[in-house]
Amino acid sequence: MDVVETCGKETTLSSGEPSNKRSIPSIDDDEVVGFENDAEIIMKKLTGRTKELDVLSIFGMPGLGKTTLARKVYNNPSIVNHFDVKVWCAVSQAYDRTTLLVEIFEQAINKECKIKENDNVADMLRKFLIGKRYLIVLDDIWEVEAWEDVRLCFPIGANGCRVMVTTRIEQVAKHLQHRSDPYSLRFLTREESWVLLQKKVFRGENCPSNLVEAGLQIAQHCKGLPLVVVLIAGIIAKMGREASLWLKVANDLSSLALGEQSMKVIQSSYDHLENHLKHCLLYMGLFPEDHKIAVDDLLKLWMAEEFVLNSETENMEETSRNCLNNLLNRSLVMVSKKKINGDIERCILHDVVREFCLRKLKEEKFMQLTVPYSPYQHLCSMNSRLCVYIHDDLVKQLDHCEYQFDKIPMLESKESTKCFGECSRSLEFIAHPNFNPWNKSNPLPLLVKLKLVRVLHFPDEDLPSSWPIAVQSLTYLRYLEISVEEFDFKWISHLLDLQTLVVDSSKFRRTSPATIWKMKKLRHLNVNELSLVWDDNDKAIFEESSTTMLENLKTFHSHRITVDDMNPRFWWRFANLEELSLRVEALPSCPLFPSVEVHTRLQSLNLVINPRGFFDSVGWESYFVFPSNLRHLSIGGCFLTKEMTLNIARLKKLESLTLRGGFPLGKIENRCWDVTNVEFRALKYLALNFMRMEEWKASEESFPVLEKLSIRSGYFYKEIPPSFADIPTLRLIKLYDYTDSLEVSAMNIKKEIEENTGCDSLQVLLLS
Template sequence: MTEEQMDFLLLNLHHLSKYLTEQTQYEILHNVCGNMKDFHGLIVNGCIEHEIVEYVLPQFQLMAERVGRFLWDDQIDGESRLFKLAHLLMKIIPIELEVVNICFTNLKASTSAEVGHFIKKLLEICPDILREYLIHLQEHMINVTTTTASGAQNIHVMIEFLLIILSNMPRDFIHHDKLFDLLARVGALTREVSTLVRDLEEKLRSKESTDKTNCATLDLLENIELLKEDLKHVYLIVPDSSQCCFPMSDGPLFMHLLHMHLDDLLNSNAYSIALIKEEIRLVKEDLESIRSFFVNIEQEWYKDLWARVLDVAYEAKDVIDSIIVRDNGLLHLIFSLPITIMKIKLIKEQVSDLHEKIPKNGGLLVVNSPKKLVESKSLPVGKIIVGFEEETIWIIEKLTRGSADLDVISITGMPGSGKTTLAYKVYNDKSISSHFDLRAWCTVNQEYDEKNLLNKIFNQVNGSDSKLSENIDVADKLRKQLYGKRYLIVLDDVWDTSKCDELTRPFPEVEKGSRIILTTREKKVALHGKRNTDLLDLRLLKPEESWELLEKRAFGNESCPDELLDVGIEIAQNCKGLPLVADLIAGVIAGREKKKAVWLEVRNNLNSFILNSEVEVMKVIELSYDHLSDQVKLCLLYIASYSKDTGMIISGLIDLWHAEGLVEQTEMKSEEEVMKVYLDNLISSSLVIIFNEIGEYPTCQLHDLVHDFCLIKARKEKLFDRMSSSSPSSSSDLMPRIVTIDCKSEFFGLENFVLFGSNKRRHSGKHLYSLRINADNLDGGLSDTCHLRHLRLLRVLKLDHSFKVKDSLLNEICMLVHLRFLRIGTEVKSLPSSFSNLRNLEILSVYNKGSTLVLLPRIWDLVKLRILHMTSCSFLDMDTDEPILIAEDTKLENLRYLENLVLSYSKDAEDIFKRFPNLRILVFVLKESQDCSTKQHWFPKLDFLTELERLSVEFESSNDSDPSVGTNWLCNFHFPSSLKILSLGKFPLTPDSLSTLARLSNLEGLSLENTIIHGGEWNMTEEDTFENLKFLELDEVTLFKWEVGEESFPVLEKLELWRCCMLEEIPPSFGDICSLKTIKLVESPQLIDSAMKIKEYVEDIMGGDELQVVGRNNVPLF
């Protein structure tokens, strides 16, 4: 190729690098071609002897032709162009490596000014070229080899080491006269790696032995150690040490997070970790040793030492993470990491010396204990009390009637729900004061002096206020004072079971009808103290009760003016039913002018009134928060990373806790058991509200006020943050662990975010472990300027499905080896083979609407996968219905959830579910397949899935006119006895089929949709008993007549009938089911009369409004 042609190529490349989205890669291509042109010019001008470069000249011509063909091909679209560009760089950069080698070995001593100028230019641009090549080489390796291939791991480690050197190369800290030498060594190692990759790829393709290649890769590891030593002593200038300041407020919380982070890194199979795995182990062990010391001493004695521990711990995390994300990684690897390890060792030695000096009578302090005791709350004397009439009547009845034995009435509820107020209301009721001989009220909260508390109770029942002397047994005196009397003791705000036991031990259990009222935020305390009476879990105020409280506080006995009524009711609704908030806002509006403008101001600034109040609502919540362990605190704060009023499915929340790395595994319990304990603790503390609607997945959410508290706390600890595409982010070294980006269509442009910009050199993902991008009905793919490869610590990546992830970005995602949770939308027909690189992946959710995604064999490499959810997926080639080849022993042992698998009969599909032996939830579509030998539809046997609890199957008929009547052939079901929830759609069923379902002894929920019951009758015999069924839904079921026996549904709680237009009536015998709470009717008007008769029958029998009949959105029908 002539020099004029080369100039023309360079001119085109220059323009492309300015205007195309793949700007960085076109710059690389432009620089490589420019180097080749300049080097060729040196040869032509006689600056380089021809013999030296003779072997490389043909490669110049070939390179120029390849670049020319790429530029002239204007038929390539954006996605294909990216792949062709990457492929082109892979082909031509090795020629650049040869040029670097020639310059170092033959031209280093040249006195030619032209050669010197060329070498200077080469030094400027060579690091970027080498880095880009190694990144592509790494991605190429993932696609053509497996990480288990012999020698592959060592090659990956060397590539990682070279990329650390080349990324953000610290030129200011490299001896000027050594830069060329260093780049030459890096270039030589890159050439060696490139050769080994090609050799390994060829041998794997031809199925030859890779033993020699593996031996050669061992030399790479030796070269790493040699170069590290030379970097430290020859090439690099030692940087000045800088003091790292601890940026978080809660030391124990940070130390706990760091412990789990380091533990995860050590258990990781990522090649980026292999380079510093031993150093990570040393840091973890030493910090754990130091951490244990501060659990066993008074922290105040060693406050300065604890501050130093936190500083060096944060420094360790910063250094390790910086190396992994390649942010100034070279200096951190060579200097900072060894220095930090030495600092930790020095502190460890100091701590060991101090260990012997701790006074033996020193107090015990756990560093995550409550920071300070909050003052005891005063009794609600003179307080306006509204609501809880039914609860008041119930408690009074339990106090004055029933067994003569001592009984405990426990009131539980979230902070500020009115437990104390309700107890005080009952305590002062005239019927109670006249019923009991003695009464006493004791506010326990966090006071741990048992004797002092018992003294308070004794003084109240004795009518004195004296303090008993130290040598008097106050418990014995109290027991004698109460003996033979009918007494009522209120223990308000009890926090733990041991305190409950200590305080109730002196109360005599004579049969006088004595009672104890116990209020607590902790359900475990209430359950521990229970005797005969069930605990009362206090509900939130109804909107009308909140308004009553506001109205009475603002207007006394007068009524609210009409002009303030609407805004007043709106304010009441915004109190979200929490009495503490309602009372607080009532106090705000009571002291203000009774004008609409003033009240509107209160409505618009409700949160600020609450948060800035003298009552300091947040302190009330903080009491409960401080009593949680560090692990449980993190799980609570995580819930607040989602929007207010977001109901989270509990099973999904637990999965996210695990994916985020918030769960600490113990020797005694599995991670799943530990997570359930965390959830139980949160529920018990009343900080989390649980919704367990029959027939639905149990969900939970935070009250708005708890959400506000958690949001403030989490942002203070830099755990998470939220941003909008209308306000692009800026680079920060102190980014939170979790970032949520809300993209609005009018401001869409993720390329504005530092997180995604490929031309932003500053790494903003150093501390980022979780990225969630929400979208507002956006349509289209992510811009080609958006990159994710540098977010190398990501555990969770949730992209809204309206973003269509293209192949190039999909390949980048496959390099994020720490991913545990991945949710994406894409239009690809199959996942790339590089997906096997995501060996830590536990949850995979793919939105691929419009096509069935074929699961290739590499999916079986994801051995940690627990949840696999796709819009539609199959192990079959959808064109031929032939199965994708699967090895006989291949299984996904950890898979618990599989959704939207498309299945049809084939010789290999029969045992497909045997590959997932521990499934708990299964959703699949069954394409119509017939077994001529039995004249039945084929249905896979599932009875061996002994862990399966939820199953949803939809039948896809080959008959387009009516999916249920394409044939009279039926299915032979084989379900496991473990099944709890079953949904069948579009299946032709017979009474015999339904009898099979009735024999599922653990079945709690059954849904039949778009189903024809043959003959149109379902006559349930005595044998057809659904003994544990609580929820039954029939949706568009072809059923004319339904006969139900007395014991057909003995524990049914909810019956839903949707569009059952042919059913004549609801069987009257449903009125005899004592457990039935709700009948829901949607688009079935002919059933309303029979539902009404059943409701009237129940009211006559039960004497109350026990049965609700509702329509769509649970609106009562009458």
Template structure:
């Protein structure tokens, strides 16, 4: 397979792709390996469907072979014979409209009609194409404006004409959608990667048996990116055919893969980024190879480093979420985990993109200018030099200057080097007075940590794993936005009005593994001045509600996410006036199982704010009142129930929601629920898309689920066999009624 990816702002070409050699091609083979299934799908889009003009988009990250796939389809004999007119045009980032139209016109007329300088080429092209079934390929489009420039020259008609577009940018593909959905090109399987590698290296011959294992390892390490396979194949073809050498290539692939050709491919996408997105992308390369980066943490780290300036305080999280969305849309970042509500949970960089970013940082000597401040990215090499120079920054060769007071440091997210080399990483931390983000969750800090961090007054992001903690120790960190704590012994944290309430910029607090006790909270004196209006997220384990003032949550008026593990029986409503928290959209409450059995009726205290979209409840009685409280949430999209007990303590647990409607619920998960019989009507879950049941006593899914038109997935984990039977009956009934196989049933049995 020849991998073709046009790139560079100067690229401007048009013509039959079979006669053009891309700057990233390695061989000019007629046969193309891979993409057989993809090609069949694209061909069906071209020859079937609407008679109106349609636009077929193919999108994906650089190096996936979008152009190769388009060319494979374009040159297919059936497609050649099906269309009256075929033209191919490489657009790229910079283009001249008239030049491109001239080239398309020449191809459409076989260059038989000469064009004069003052001719209206757009009008001439329209007249040539009217009444004909044409296929026009616009390769490597970077923005919607390019289509708006050219598309108006292609007549509509009802001849079954098609325009095929390749792009790296998902949003462009979606914006261009007419009738057909954009096609996302995936990575090659390990089998296809090996087929391509073998073909390129041995030129049609089979791989010798003694090289097979090494060759498979090389293919595996290419991570499914055709561009890398082809580049490495070119390298192997020139090497001695020795297994040891090939295995070395496999092990060193991350540093070998990014040669000049692939550098240009990624560089063109990098150059196309807005300035504020470039440090966001480079920062991600500091995480370990193949690391699944938690999106919530990444956005908070970006926010701490202020990569996006002049953002309104209340919109900071959304601004950085848009940054990640832009990088995903431009196919430079991959989504590696998605929630039921389609939010991206984890993301990662392909090795080629990561290596490119690391090289960019290395070229700049680990330094990156952002406006007036200078950032140093702390890599393992820098840590070694810091150690060698006894942390005297002016003696480090790679820095090359003496003034360090004005520096602001970005700490290395991977701390294994510190953890292995230093028992106390604080020796390094205290030298970085302007550090904004410290992630020390994986490092067991000594008791002296509080003293060491006293001088780090610029901290915006702090995660700690310590033996003891008091808010007084960090209350002077007035810039702190994110605080995550994990304790190594079971000692309470005490929150006092004079401490946490002084930290006005605090936005995200997550406390693991130890209890929180609220103190000095009363209704008198200075209440208005004790508001934390920036607080967005508050999560903690083992909180006791009996000593909390009922107006506590009023101090967090803009709270968006709340997670609590409650250790005592509630004595008053958690949200006395639910309307106070209009921005609260996610609530997770976990109750002590012993408290559930010791009392009944406290569920009445949980009337939730009306804008909640995600609700997670553990350890509770699923009484009629509680069900109605949940059903009042008209915007609720995701509901997770764990260890719930419907109606009472009888041996026979019965859950009837026949007359209850959850109007917006798309995701329902029931974990170890003591429900034996479950009844529901088709109106109960009108827009449900995914149902997950894990363990518990449920015997069957209500038959009415077959009448839910949006239902796409039923996942059963360690459930009774009868539940699986009911799910398959629902699937069968949907197929009989609609003629479509839209419901997917997944059954996971205990090992």
């Protein structure tokens, strides 16, 4: 039976969303095996017994499922309803006290905030928690000092407040003990291991009888460690379903010592990977511990480093995503967050897998003989190259002005010296995905020593004004993400191999993108301040007969752009565009898409429109005719007139629609969004955020296949149309900051569905 999850009006974080920054990885219910009794025991400790503050510690070895159990408890509806404030924070081995406190505080108040240097975050957090019943989860604490750094921020009262901690170190768990004894997590039984193994391998299908005996042996040899079960499942799922092959795996497992079990099993998974997948996995190990890796960025980084090349398809992004799916299927990488459409937004490495990656890199002296992936290229191809990972030790060495490459310790062996001496141009540097350890005051001098680097990623801090000079020598760049005061396309016009360009510019500057046409390999462009200037020489580019194109460009994002007669023709030159995101600064004076037939491959469109002048506009809706193959559309700050609504409804493939901060009609008419006679035939997800409408009308034909409805800050209208009870596919209604009448309408729809179908198929989430 689906449960209505309700948070009180002071609840700050919903079930299933433990953090906006570093939330734990999502785990499907069928992967959680053997924790039912443990979860019941822990929930009783969290909700019962003493009213005083209590700390419950869960401890056990890596891979035993501490985080999984804590997550199962944290997301349980009875826990969600019991606490006013819920916070989940991954602490990890390396942490910063201030950063940790800021993250806990932001989750507690449920919004990001700018903390000043003189702000006492610890005191702010303590004052906010006073009088509230809170649950704070500190996942993966390694040292007692981490607890001492934050414990005084948690007020001691009689509200039944709780802190739940996971740690792999028993002494840490005992030190944190208040009233409840530390909870030692047990190993899975053979039967539980076998259940988990079957679910991972067969995905709901029955295990063939000829594999049961071998499967039970594998389950037995996993020694009750869930991580080992999951990793082995990833291996045998790719094998033929033959008992002899499974028995060989079981025999190999039986010879492993439990202390090194995790590393040995990961090594076994690693050995079964193709070479290009090994490089992809080890690269992920360089991200910080517990880091939720943005998948879109990761795939672009893999492409830039040429770990994966297109083989039978021109779509390198698709090839890269297939590599990630391969690692996910082998359980070496875990899903952390999914997008609305089900695609993976963020992924994460288990601590044990990351530790293995770092060990492997150190064993290989941070070097790899990398071969670009191609099924038609032999592994001993002469085109292979020696790659050196930029790790913290190397950065410290390079930071000395007198440091020379021929003195690099890792290159002193005869083979390395030979390779370095004879093939010096093949020595390339794989950039560390996180550049925080670098010299923050001025990292540019290091770049002179890394001329063959392919990725430059400095997104968080402004580079010095001399950055264009330093970048001149980096002619092999394929990925450039920087935060700078000023930007001009001409400063990077020499980067002809560039695939990804992301620029956060803090100073407004009018720039000509004329030089961009030289960058034929550009695939992803994201420049926040894009005020374009065109001269007479540019006009020929925008003639319909012009062949000037960036045919490889897939995504184009700009956070500030005007729509005049020239600029729409700018992205008109990107015929194969798949994703477009624009913040339009002023009232459009011409159509956004001069010819909608051009962008037949456009799948996702995100528009944020500044409404200044809209009240005085006439006929502006005609400028918003969208390319017909859109699957995802998000619009912010506009009027939903009848014509605009019909323009959206004409999109026959549209699956998700997000409307933000707009009005359903003009200032004279009643603010009613009436879609009674409109059909969104393919729409599965609808989100209405901060919409200022007083009424909403719809028929059962309006949203025939809708699955999810999300409403945020629905203070302006009283109810969801009752016809939503007649949508057979509706599975979820999610309300944030809702009125009582809106809640009542959602519950009435749920009740009507139950009465009409006899099934509790609709879940209602009420989140404040």
